[in-house]
């Protein structure tokens with residue numbers, strides 16, 4: 341059996357793999373992305389706080405600090421280039437005591453060394469003008485105007501869609517389980533399928549250590565899975581906060597935050613608990629209580645009854661405390677993008693640049709493609725009905741009457757939007773893929789009214805029986821058997 345040869349194989353389609361694919365797509369290269377999950381953003385990138393941190397948290401001189409500040413600076417441009425919702429809303433770290441104020445000053449000094457622009461310590465008057473609902477006990481805040489928010493999975497899809505448009509191949513449900521080396525190529529297998537590549541990028545998130553083990557390497561740190569749980573509040577609560585609100589960090593960590601999201605919800609969380617399994621995304625009663633308590637310290641009047649969903653994500657926390665992005669010491673042309681815990685999302689644009697530089701230094705020849713397509717604008721092909729102006733809606737319905745059929749009432753998603761998502765460069769063929777690309781099922785009713793209709797559209801458009809439509813994973817069929 342012939343095995344397709346690539347210049348570069350990227351293991352993992354989280355934000356680290358996605359940004360690497362996006363960077364490489366500019367050049368005349370054959371690149372493949374191998375992802376264990378059914379979709380882009382199947383790991384930590386799927387469930388996190390979505391904050392583009394300014395960069396005052398990471399210790400001075402670390403790779404994390406360097407890439408966070410640079411990533412934050414680049415994010416707005418990348419988001420605009422790809423038509424991804426982003427807002428530079430700024431963040432406030434709130435202090436209540438003299439001890440907190442001392443800590444805020446330390447954070448500010450660290451941020452200045454790291455190169456974070458515009459940091460300021462503000463007093464309670466200004467804080468309450470900016471955020472009227474913040475506790476009256478709050479006395480100070482560290483204001484970071486460069487911080488922002490972005491949708492993590494939309495960003496990852498956009499990066500991968502752009503790469504796919506420029507010729508990058510994607511294999512989903514390709515869980516790398518063995519890597520051999522033969523005649524200048526790494527042979528990367530998932531048990532059944534294999535590809536070969538001259539260069540490999542290990543961007544497997546929580547599983548980078550296992551991938552390193554497949555080439556006989558032990559990373560110089562362990563990966564500890566730390567779960568963070570969340571509550572997401574209904575859009576009606578958007579006035580709770582207009583900036584990302586943190587409390588002053590303690591020995592227990594950054595604490596609970598409250599933030600607007602780019603889609604107009606309020607996100608509350610996360611806690612941070614070490615879990616036994618890297619795949620443990622369960623939500624617990626104690627976890628939710630911890631989050632509720634933490635949130636009420638910041639905004640005592642927060643309406644947690646407006647929670648529309650809860651979820652959890654798992655951080656790939658390295659015991660070394662820093663990002664580890666470098667060529668393997670044992671295996672030439674094998675690059676680890678490891679230990680990418682928070683602020684991995686914020687740092688992503690800079691991680692892409694950094695990996696590209698490593699590849700250049702490892703001898704990868706980069707000549708620019710003449711037919712490179714740099715954008716993925718919403719105007720061009722992925723603008724959703726709810727984002728369109730009245731004129732654009734009339735035009736969309738004229739071209740395709742399915743844009744007149746509202747499927748998700750909460751988020752105003754039409755059948756036309758669903759069909760567009762099903763046929764995009766990285767096609768959506770499960771309920772959750774549709775949800776994350778169009779927001780159908782993400783509103784107040786969480787899909788209770790529209791899930792069946794979405795399943796019907798997938799079934800008819802992908803030409804599969806309704807009983808074969810999945811929620812997310814390969815064995816998550818919605819329908820079990822006929823009852824009548």
Ligand SMILES: Cc1cc2nc3c(=O)[nH]c(=O)nc-3n(C[C@H](O)[C@H](O)[C@H](O)COP(=O)(O)OP(=O)(O)OC[C@H]3O[C@@H](n4cnc5c(N)ncnc54)[C@H](O)[C@@H]3O)c2cc1C
Pocket residue numbers: 351352353354355356357358374375376377380381382383384385386387388389390391392393514515516517543544545546547551567568569610652653654655656680681682683684685686687
């Ligand atoms: C609770 C929480 C809150 C966070 N908040 C923020 C925040 O506000 N701001 C911020 O900047 N960062 C935040 N982060 C961190 C951020 O989410 C991560 O740094 C980032 O998503 C890591 O991306 P990644 O691509 O390295 O890993 P992942 O997103 O985990 O991607 C790795 C991919 O590799 C795939 N994979 C694994 N094993 C294999 C295999 N054997 N074969 C093929 N594919 C494989 C996985 O399926 C996965 O899709 C948070 C993280 C968590 C969990």
